[in-house]
Amino acid sequence: MKILIIGGGASGMGAAAKIKRLNQNYEVTVLENGDYVSLGACGLPYYVGDEFQDSNNLFARTVEKFQETGIDIKLKTNIKKIDFNNKEVLTTDEIFKYDKLIISTGASASIPKIDGLNDIDFFKLTKFEDALSLKDTINKSEVKNILIIGAGFIGLEVAENLKNLGKKVTIIELDKRISSNIYDEEISNLIKENLISNDIDLINDNYVKKFKKLDNKIIAEIKDGELSCDIVIVATGFKPNTDIFNDTELNLYKNNAIIVNEKGETNIKDVYAGGDCCVIKNRITNDYVYTPLATVASKQAKVIANNICNIESKFYGTIQSSIIKIFDKAIARAGLTTEMAEKNNIKTKVAFIKDKDHTNYLKGQKDIYLKLIMNIETNELIGAQMFADKNSILRFYSLSTLIWNKTKVNECLEQIDLPYAPPFSRSFDIIHIALSKLIN
Numbered sequence: 001m002k003i004l005i006i007g008g009g010a011s012g013m014g015a016a017a018k019i020k021r022l023n024q025n026y027e028v029t030v031l032e033n034g035d036y037v038s039l040g041a042c043g044l045p046y047y048v049g050d051e052f053q054d055s056n057n058l059f060a061r062t063v064e065k066f067q068e069t070g071i072d073i074k075l076k077t078n079i080k081k082i083d084f085n086n087k088e089v090l091t092t093d094e095i096f097k098y099d100k101l102i103i104s105t106g107a108s109a110s111i112p113k114i115d116g117l118n119d120i121d122f123f124k125l126t127k128f129e130d131a132l133s134l135k136d137t138i139n140k141s142e143v144k145n146i147l148i149i150g151a152g153f154i155g156l157e158v159a160e161n162l163k164n165l166g167k168k169v170t171i172i173e174l175d176k177r178i179s180s181n182i183y184d185e186e187i188s189n190l191i192k193e194n195l196i197s198n199d200i201d202l203i204n205d206n207y208v209k210k211f212k213k214l215d216n217k218i219i220a221e222i223k224d225g226e227l228s229c230d231i232v233i234v235a236t237g238f239k240p241n242t243d244i245f246n247d248t249e250l251n252l253y254k255n256n257a258i259i260v261n262e263k264g265e266t267n268i269k270d271v272y273a274g275g276d277c278c279v280i281k282n283r284i285t286n287d288y289v290y291t292p293l294a295t296v297a298s299k300q301a302k303v304i305a306n307n308i309c310n311i312e313s314k315f316y317g318t319i320q321s322s323i324i325k326i327f328d329k330a331i332a333r334a335g336l337t338t339e340m341a342e343k344n345n346i347k348t349k350v351a352f353i354k355d356k357d358h359t360n361y362l363k364g365q366k367d368i369y370l371k372l373i374m375n376i377e378t379n380e381l382i383g384a385q386m387f388a389d390k391n392s393i394l395r396f397y398s399l400s401t402l403i404w405n406k407t408k409v410n411e412c413l414e415q416i417d418l419p420y421a422p423p424f425s426r427s428f429d430i431i432h433i434a435l436s437k438l439i440n
Contacts, residue, residue, distance in 0.1 A: 001025075001026050001027065001099045001100065002027045002029070002098050002099045002100075003016075003019055003027065003102065004031070004096055004097075004100070004101050004102070005028065005029065005101075006079065006089065006102070006104060007030075007031075007032065007103070007104035007241075008034070008036070008038065008073065008075075009038070009275055009276070010038070010275060010298050010301065011275030011276075011297035011300050012030060012037075013037050013061070013301075014301030014302065014305075015272075015274065015301040015308075016030055017061075017066070017071070018301060018302055018305035018306070019308060020071055022309040024070065026309075027072070028072065029071075029072040030066075030074065031074050031079060031089065032073065032074065032077060033076065033077055033078060033079070034127070036063065036128060037059075037061075038060040038066075039127070039128055040058050040059065040294070041058075041126060041127070041294070042294055043057070044058070044126075044130070045158045046157075047131050048125070048134050048135045048138060048158065048161055049161025049162065049164055055132075063075070074091075077092075078091055078092045081244075082245070082248065084249065084250075087099070087270070101270060101271045102272045102273065102274065102304060103258060103266070103271065103272070103274075104274055104275050104297075105242060106275055106276045107238040107240050107292045108238065108239060108241055109124040109126045109238065109239075110237045110238055110239040111124070111234055112149070112234070112236050114209070114211060115209065115210040115211070116212055117232075119213070120213060121137075122232040122233070122234055123137070123231060123234070124234050125235065138162065138231075142216070143230045144167060144230055145229045146162050146168065146169045146170070146229060146230065147172065147218070147220055147231070147233070148170065148171045148172070148232075148233045149208060149233070149234050150171075150173065150235035150236040151179060151202070152235060152236070152237060153179075154235040155233075156178075156195075156326055157324065157326075158233055158235060159195070159200055159326075160198075160326050163198060163199065163327075169201065170202075170203065170229065171195070171201070171202050171203065172203045172207065172220075172222065173202070173205075173206070174205075174206070174207045175204065175205070176205045177192070177204060178192055179191070180339070182337070183337065184338050184371060186369070187331060187369070187371065187385045187387055190329075190331075192204075198327045203222070206223045206224070207223055208220045208221065208222055209221045209222065211232070214228075218231070218232060238276065239255070240255065240256055240257040240277040240278070240290075241277055242256050242258060242277055243256075249267070250267065250268060251266065251267040255279070255290055257277060257278055257290055258273040258279070259288070260273050260300075262281075262315050263303065263313065263315070264303050264307060264315060272304045272307075272308070274297060274304050275296070275300060276297060278300070280300075280318055281318070282317060282320070283316060283318060283404065284336055284406075285340075286317075289320065291318050295321075296318055299315060303315045319334045319400065319403050320334065321333070321334040322334075323393065325390050328390065329387065329389065329390065330389070330390040330393035331385070331387050331393075332384075332386045332396040332400075333384065333386075334383070334399060335382050335384060335403040336373060337373070337385070338383070341373060341375075346377075346382065347375070347376050348374060348375060348376060349373075349374045349376045350372070351370075351372045351374075351434040351437035352369070352371045353370050353430055353437065354367060355426070355433060356426065357388060357389055357392035357425070358392070358423055358424055359425075361422070362423055366388070366392065368387070368388040368389070368392055368430055369387040369388065370384070371384065371386075371434075372384050372437075372438060378408070379409050379410065380406045380409070381402050381407050381408075381409055381413075383403065384399040384402075392425075395425070395429070395431065398431065409439060414439055416432070
């Protein structure tokens with residue numbers, strides 16, 4: 001059987017490797033338009049920030065290692081057309097036939113339409129070459145002032161890393177608060193306070209109207225003034241790489257992402273898709289959501305590979321769990337925010353708690369904040385958000401598990417047997433306190 005995979009990212013290479021482990025007789029070919037595969041893009045901000053120097057660490061596996069397992073990888077391949085009826089993919093140089101096709105085209109940076117943006121040298125951070133270019137520029141002594149457009153995950157992580165390199169960093173964000181589609185207001189405000197306390201200039205409820213050059217500086221005309229900077233980094237989200245499918249019979253969602261079922265199948269027979277080019281189902285609401293995360297892509301890869309190899313497998317959706325470090329703090333979330341719940345007409349009860357991360361008689365006690373959201377009709381835990389020290393945040397993993405399993409909040413759960421020792425927690429942990437508040 002001939003398996004053809006378009007895209008060498010997490011889902012594409014994960015599926016390729018899994019298929020080869022399950023059935024060595026299958027011919028697996030990967031078409032990749034770049035000159036590398038299996039990039040760990042989540043590490044790019046930390047590479048730019050000199051947290052590590054060896055760029056090879058950004059790649060899970062080399063092309064050569066994949067090829068040793070029998071996977072044929074075609075780099076720098078430009079796809080011109082996909083003929084689903086005849087099961088053919090046409091590239092600039094060759095026609096590839098397939099029995100099963102996996103689309104893993106990933107996503108690219110979403111670039112806002114700003115007057116003058118294309119007249120300046122701006123940076124983004126989604127690919128390896130982006131990191132090389134940004135790192136080379138950042139290391140120049142004359143580059144001191146950085147303007148970041150967007151306060152999402154990439155924007156926040158880049159801001160921290162560049163600040164740690166001694167740069168003056170300004171973030172401009174269109175929304176009134178940080179990541180309002182991810183966190184509730186209490187958590188967004190804590191993130192804002194943390195950024196300000198670490199000398200990040202944060203400008204909310206504002207946007208860049210126009211860029212222009214003045215001598216060796218870049219001038220950003222914003223809603224109510226001007227900003228001067230040396231370089232601009234655009235971190236305004238992602239868009240799925242699916243333009244080639246616009247005039248085909250492939251079903252696309254409103255953001256142009258590919259719609260797949262729980263097996264990773266598209267609406268076209270023998271065509272699968274996974275990773276950042278797809279929408280998936282939210283496990284709580286059953287609505288389609290766009291969640292371009294490596295954790296999702298790697299799980300979909302396994303499901304797709306299993307089903308192609310005749311092993312019944314299902315992708316169970318997402319609760320959009322995430323965790324991010326910003327300086328000495330960390331923020332984690334899973335499930336729905338209160339705003340999401342309201343939009344889905346879910347009646348909720350909320351507990352928002354501030355406590356300490358361990359016992360008072362040991363040094364280094366720090367604040368920890370937790371928000372839990374319960375569906376009052378089902379008593380299920382449907383959302384959680386935490387702001388804490390980067391070590392104490394790890395207790396959040398238990399909350400993701402409870403939300404994933406649609407656990408009901410009751411007296412039994414209130415008594416959940418969490419591990420305790422004075423350096424790590426208090427005998428009645430913040431999780432216990434929040435659960436008690438939901439019950440009472």
